Amino acid sequence: MAVKWTDGHSSSILCLNINKEGLVASGAERGELTIWDGKGIPVGQLQLCKADDVTSVVFSPTCPTRLYTSHGETISLLDVRSLKEPTECFQVNEEEISCLSVNETDNFLAAADDSGTIKIIDLENKKVSRSLRHSNICSSVVFRPQRPQSLLSCGLDMQVMLWNLQKARPLCTTNLQDCEMDEANPQTAGHFLNPPLAHSLSVASCGNIFGCGAQDGKVRIFRVTGVKFEHELGFKGHSLGVSQVLFMPEAYWLLTGGNDGKVLLWDVSSGVGKQQKSPAKSLQRKKAQAPTSTKKEGKPNKMVSNEHARILPKLTIEHGEKVNWISCTEIKGSKRVLVADQSSSISVYPLPEA
Known part of the structure; x- marks a missing residue:
């Protein structure tokens, strides 16, 4: 309770x-x-x-x-320490801001808004350094841990994008409609009735694995390798849209919250392979072992469904109200999930x- x-x-x-x-x-x-x-x-x-x-x-x-x-x-x-008038204000977005993210060195702030624009603010020089764009509302933007120049975004255009602050164009883009889970009969996926509008992103502490929650109730897990990302895993998480995804500090434990009023805890480690203690070394090994590929950059692999990966929730919380936000903290030595509705x-x- x-x-x-x-x-x-x-x-x-x-x-x-x-x-x-x-x-x-x-x-x-x-x-x-x-x-x-x-x-x-x-x-x-x-x-x-x-x-x-x-x-x-x-x-x-x-x-x-x-x-x-x-x-x-x-x-x-x-x-x-003293909540009163703001010490500083930025008014650089033209429409309502949907999501903020600050990088781990606290020198860049990303602000995504309802026009699909992501304004990157240089906090040291107090000015916009980049303007990035989706074709519809950008619902989530997040900087990657250990990589202060790299960020991910997703939106109601069903696009997930990987960016580097030195470039104005995305390094890699995936449309969630291309991430078909039902490989045997893709026509049953119901994307026309319930398209996978992307709502939320969260990156694991390793910085290479991230999750995306979408309107079709599915959770998709991706792996970043260099300047690309590809599917590792996908599973049906909720009966309605997945409004929130959150990786816990422990690698590959994922919390999800949905419009169905449920909060679920998943262990996705079996689906994403062995945990990377050294992402850089793992990437070097991959480069050394990888065969030559003719696949187009940014095009995802076929996703592993939860039926094959046997991904089931470790914990189901019947919250009962549509979830607006989830967060995780430690209180009296025990982990707690905080839910806003x-x-x-x-x-x-x-x-x-x-």
Whole structure:
């Protein structure tokens, strides 16, 4: 049964993030922002613009008191020790921002918006350094761990893209419609009725494995190799759209949240092969052993279905409400998943040890 964190919001909570010290930030409709301690007690509250929802909150990885928030087309930088007026604001996006990501060196911030544009802000020089683009709403953008110049994005154009900040064009692109799971009878996939609009991305701590959740209820796992990425695994995760995917710090344990009101925990290590202790060495071995390929760059391999890989959830949480956001933290020495939904409270569930 969930523990409820209450009295922090009066509106539906849309996003969560946790810093290295265990502080939790939550953003909600009507500009509400709350900071919580590890016991679920609000320790700071601020109303940004009432006309705009707080759609994304991201703590700086190098300075745990620095918080980036998006509301409408604006990005506000806040000091959580004293929540008041923003210390800095960026207004570089033309439409509502859907997702923020900051790289691990805290010198670049990515802001994806409803026009499909991703603005890359150079935080040291306080200016836009790149403008990247999807053809529809860009729903998720995330920098890769250990690679501060590399990021991934996905959107309602069903595209997943790999970028390097030194280039304005994607290094590799995959359309999720090409990632057919039902190899025996692709016509049964129902993509015309329920297209795989991409909602969420998360990268494992190794930086090479990432997951994507889509509107068709499926979770797809990819592996990055150099300047390309290819399918490793795919499985039916939810009966409705997968709104959130989140790799836990332990490699290849994945949390997913769906519009069906479920939160699921998966161990995908058997599907992605042996864990890489040294991604660089693994890549060198692959290059040395790989046969010459005539396959077009960026075209995915056939996906392994969960029936063949036998991927089943390790834990099923019947949350009961459409999941807006999930996050993971440690409370009193045990792992917990935090779930934001259509309500004004945060639900906290215990997780098994990986």
